[in-house]
Amino acid sequence: NAGVMQNPRHLVRRRGQEARLRCSPMKGHSHVYWYRQLPEEGLKFMVYLQKENIIDESGMPKERFSAEFPKEGPSILRIQQVVRGDSAAYFCASSPTRGYYGYTFGSGTRLTVV
C-alpha cells in the first residue's frame, strides 16, 4: 500500500510562471490537506479537500493559489504567476475520515522560484 505520493519532488520555476503540484492520497483516503513550510517556519495549513469539494480554504492566499481534488486523479495545488516568496516546501496529507485516525504526509514538493 503506497503512501501519500507527491510529485514532482523538486520544481524550479521562473517568476511569472505557473506551478502545479500533485498529490495522490493513500488508497482508501478521501480527505486531502495541503500545507506549506517556509524556511525556518512551521507548517501552515492551506486547504482541505474531499473529492470534488473544497471543505476549508481558510489558509489559502486569496490570489494566484487554487486547489482541486477531482473525482478521478490526484489533488492539484496550482500557483499562478509565481513570485520568489512562493519558494517553500509544499506538503500534502491524507486521512481516511475527518481526522480520527490522524494524517499521513507525503514527502513534499520543494518549489524554488528563480
Place this chain on the structure above:
Amino acid sequence: KQEVTQIPAALSVPEGENLVLNCSFTDSAIYNLQWFRQDPGKGLTSLLLIQSSQREQTSGRLNASLDKSSGRSTLYIAASQPGDSATYLCAVRSSGNTPLVFGKGTRLSVIA
C-alpha cells in the same frame, strides 16, 4: 484560535540520555494530538497519535502523554540514539472538522 508552542526550539544531548520534548496548546478543547518526526529535507513521519480521551500512547522507546486541562503534551524518548536526530513536531486538532495546527518543532541532535 488554536496556537501550539514547542519548547525548547533546539536540544543537543549525548547518546543514551533520556529526554523530554514539550508541547503546549492554548485551547484545551482538542480532538486529538499527533507527534511527527521530520528529517532535513524530508517529509513528516507520524510517531504517535493521542485521542482526546487518552492520557498517553507508547511506541517502542517513545511515549507521549496528554494533559488537556493544562494544555500540554510531552514526548519522552528513552535511551536516545544518533538516529533520533531530527525535528520533532507537535500538532493539535481542535475538532474533527478542523485541520491540524502545528508547532514550530524542536530540533534534536543526539551526539555519539
